[in-house]
Amino acid sequence: MTEYREPALLSREADDIKDRLNLPEGLHDLKAKERAAIPQQEMPAQEARIRAHNMDEVALGYTESQVIVEASRCLGCKNAPCVAGCPVGINIPGFIAAAAQYKFDEALQIIQESSILPAICGRVCPQEKQCMQLCTLGKIKKDPLQSVAIGRIERFLADHGSSHSTLDSKQPSTGKKVAIVGSGPSGLTTAADLARLGHDVTIFEAFHKAGGVTVYGIPEFRLPKSIVSREVENLEALGVKIIYDYLIGRTRTIKELMEKDGYDSVYVANGAGLPKFMNIEGENLVGVFSANEYLTRTNLMKAYDRDNAATPLYSSKKVAVFGGGNVAMDAARTALRMGAEEVHIVYRRTEAEMPARKEEVLHAREEGIIFDLLTNPSRILGDENGRVRGIECLKYKLGIPDESGRARPEVIEGSEFQMEIDTCITALGNSSNPLVTGTTPELEVNKWGNIIVDENGMTSMKGVFAGGDIVQGAATVILAMGDGRIAARGIHQYLSNEAQPL
Amino acid sequence: MIEILKKEQLSSDVYLMKLHAPHIAQSRRAGQFVILMMDDNYGERIPLTIADGNEVEGSITIIFQAVGGTTLQLSRMKEGEGISHVLGPLGTPTHIRKHSSPVVCVGGGIGTAPLYPIVQAFKAAGNRVITIMGARNKDLLILENEMAELSDELIICTDDGSRGRKALVTEPLKELCESDVPPAEVVAIGPPVMMKFCSETTRPFAVPTVVSLNTIMVDGTGMCGGCRVTVGDSTKFVCVDGPEFDGHKVDFNSMMSRMSSYKEQEKEHQCRMDALAKDHIKGGTQP
Ligand SMILES: Cc1cc2nc3c(=O)[nH]c(=O)nc-3n(C[C@H](O)[C@H](O)[C@H](O)COP(=O)(O)OP(=O)(O)OC[C@H]3O[C@@H](n4cnc5c(N)ncnc54)[C@H](O)[C@@H]3O)c2cc1C
Ligand SMILES: Cc1cc2nc3c(=O)[nH]c(=O)nc-3n(C[C@H](O)[C@H](O)[C@H](O)COP(=O)(O)OP(=O)(O)OC[C@H]3O[C@@H](n4cnc5c(N)ncnc54)[C@H](O)[C@@H]3O)c2cc1C
Ligand code: SF4
Ligand code: FES
Helix, strand or coil: CCCCCCHHHHHHHHHHHHHHCCCCCCCCCCCCCHHCCCCCCCCCCCHHHHCCCCCCECCCCCCCCHHHHHCCCCEEEEHHHHHHCCCCCHHHHHHHHHHHCCCCHHHHHHHHCCCHHHHHHHCCHHHHHHHHHHCCHHHHHHHHHHHHHHHHHHHHHCCCCCCCHHHHHHCCCCEEEEEECCHHHHHHHHHHHHHHHHCEEEEEEECCCCHHHHHHCCCCCCCCHHHHHHHHHHHHHHHEEECCCEEEECCCHHHHHHCCCCCCCECCCCCEEEEEECCCEEECECCCHHHHHHHHHHCCCCCCCCCCCCCCCCCCEEEEEEEECCHHHHHHHHHHCCCEEEEEEEEECCCCCCCCCCHHHHHHHCCCCCEEEEEEEEEECCCCCCCEEEEEEEEEEEEECCCCCCCEECCCCCCCEECCCCCEEEEECEEECHHHCCCCCCCCCCCCCEEEECCCCEECCCEECCCCCHHCCCCCCHHHHHHHHHHHHHHHHHHHHHHHCC | CCEEEEEEEEECCCCEEEEHHHHHHHCCCCCCCCCCCCCCCCCCCEEEEEEEEEECCCCCEEEEEECCCCHHHHHHHCCCEEEEEEEEECCCCCCCHHHHCCCCEEEEHHHHHHHHHHHHHHHHHCCCCCEEEEEEHHHHCCCCCCHHHHHCCEEEEEEECCCCCECCHHHHHHHHHHHCCCCCCEEECHHHHHHHHHHHHHHHHCCCCEEEEECCCCCCCCCCCCCCCEECEEEEEEEECCEEEEEEEEEEHHHHHCCCHHHHHHHHHHHHHHHHHHHCCCCCCCC
């Protein structure tokens, strides 16, 4: 198990490196070889056995010296391969170079040209599969985890910065009204871009708080809610209106928004919030939850604060979480923090195939989550009161790769075994919620219920655009934001063309 | 904030409230509900049926029984005060048809409230409506006059015989099923056990029976799956697929055990809240 070192110690080490390499303010002429030799800066974090019992953020963030040193590792590659790995194309070498010269505000501005949610992305993006995967330094070290820690630098800049200058540069009003369905990363991004272009933007949100999955799904210990609300406040300062407790498809349909309420265009970013179950015996027993329910109770409804919150949480001793993605890691680590004595991740492939961010898998292991790999539940066992008392599982082995290129898990016959468990959490992914599409037959969807859009984000319904998880299927924050930017451009173009008399 | 336009106490722990919610009033239909929340940060989301509405006035009516933390807190609110959050209308509206034989609507206890708009809608569609209302005693009967006015026939039952027949609602229901003009359809809303036995009563007569399920909910939009029930061979989400289902297919036993998921926590929580309230009072009187 990793020993966590004191942030102060890590910072002192960084200071030493800074002195040794002679990195005073503004001066920066290291050779590539020297840069490559600088060790990657370790992220200060709470000690595993302590953090496993609190909701405070796990990773504490780089200190200033660490950022200077880490930024100095960047080779400033001319072709900047890292940028190609970023779904919104942030000028990565640009912002890192600015950071290395202590120009933190300027660095943040460079990021904000492409991304309005750096404090969120710096924490939750799967960097090792995106920018860091293509980073030259990682290639040299033959390990994407050893690339420049781009996200950690981004996080520092976002937390450090007070500048929101790019958010302020607002165009004169166009008199056009745009409605946005959902306040997740995708809706927020589109809202920011459109407001900056001078459109009158209103977000409709079903819940009582804005942020989508970032407030109801991703736990406080990974992404503090105060960070999301700060981003939302910035947006409101731009003039974006947010109407809460408003369910499109029920309170109003999309058609009504356009015909009755006079919206010129609508952006649908309602996410992919329909939990999948496994259709196995015992799935409706008391003690079986979708990760969505479990996480919504703890995050959005604050059930972790037992003295104050009115929403109850099931009390669990032995928990099994089914799945291997971020959602599974979040549910498992939350259950541990809520007082469970033993938490298992039950996943039918191996750790190499787990879709979760590497850092989360590592953190989960450190905190004492038990990984039952190559294992899948076949039924859930109940007691005489209809409550979960255990699960029956089958063992798997990896077979030949399927169309997706991943090894196909195959059942080992006769490998059934039972585990004593009192709570099951299914984290098998989400499919698209049919509430909006079901009440808007004009919207064309594919066989999974995802809305089909063209290259500008426009749907089959005139003036209606869509993006984020409802288009991509359960994806990532940054992809949802990328879609939001494309749609904002598409909507702006559509509204500008509409304005021209024919 | 959603303003409370009117508040009325209907029985010892049942209250009626008229809320200012114009958008919901415009789109709501019989059988739908709202989810409300009393506090931004620490409140709980609870579902309540829309018992009535007035589009012109922009109001909806809820009728609720104070059974636990949130409904108690709600019952203490006054006219003119505001409720933090009200989301709706939720759920699939009741399927209202015109039948040639009567429609029987059965309401048990607080279930009479959600039944009210359904009786209204069946009546408006030109049906002959027979209403059966049941309660433990006469003081717990709600909406009696309203139901009497709407229904072609009203049968009242109480457990103790303090008003109407001394019987369970299933007794007159059975008689109606056995009569010369058996009901074309039965709608039963009330405690789960009552709905279960109403369904069992009509089953031998093959009279289609609709029940409205009151499972535990969180979001009410199909996102959490917490409200799921087994109906026939499949799993359904009460908040979006329901709340109304074919009573002959609902697995009531599993539904009832799921509803008791948090019994212990609610009890313990309630004690803690009461203790907290007492502390406040004590703290207030000390110099
Ligand atoms: C537990 C969990 C952990 C995750 N971890 C990561 C991670 O580490 N890194 C990462 O990149 N991604 C992660 N993801 C995925 C990521 O959060 C999503 O891809 C992203 O949030 C999608 O953004 P979105 O804007 O499309 O939708 P969402 O974030 O889902 O937002 C949709 C919003 O629309 C609202 N809404 C829905 N229907 C309606 C309606 N009819 N009317 C009005 N409002 C409506 C919802 O309430 C919600 O607020 C995680 C997801 C989960 C569930
Ligand atoms: C679609 C739907 C429509 C509803 N309509 C109405 C209505 O019109 N009027 C009304 O009074 N109630 C209605 N209910 C029930 C109402 O939601 C609950 O009474 C309420 O959630 C209790 O909240 P609480 O915090 O006050 O009590 P809690 O502290 O949550 O619970 C107190 C006690 O009530 C029980 N309880 C908890 N949830 C429910 C539930 N859903 N149904 C029955 N008992 C429960 C618990 O087991 C506990 O013992 C409806 C429920 C649903 C799902
Ligand atoms: S690829 Fe890596 S080293 Fe090269 S510019 Fe990008 S972050 Fe810097
Ligand atoms: S209440 Fe969450 S899915 Fe129905």
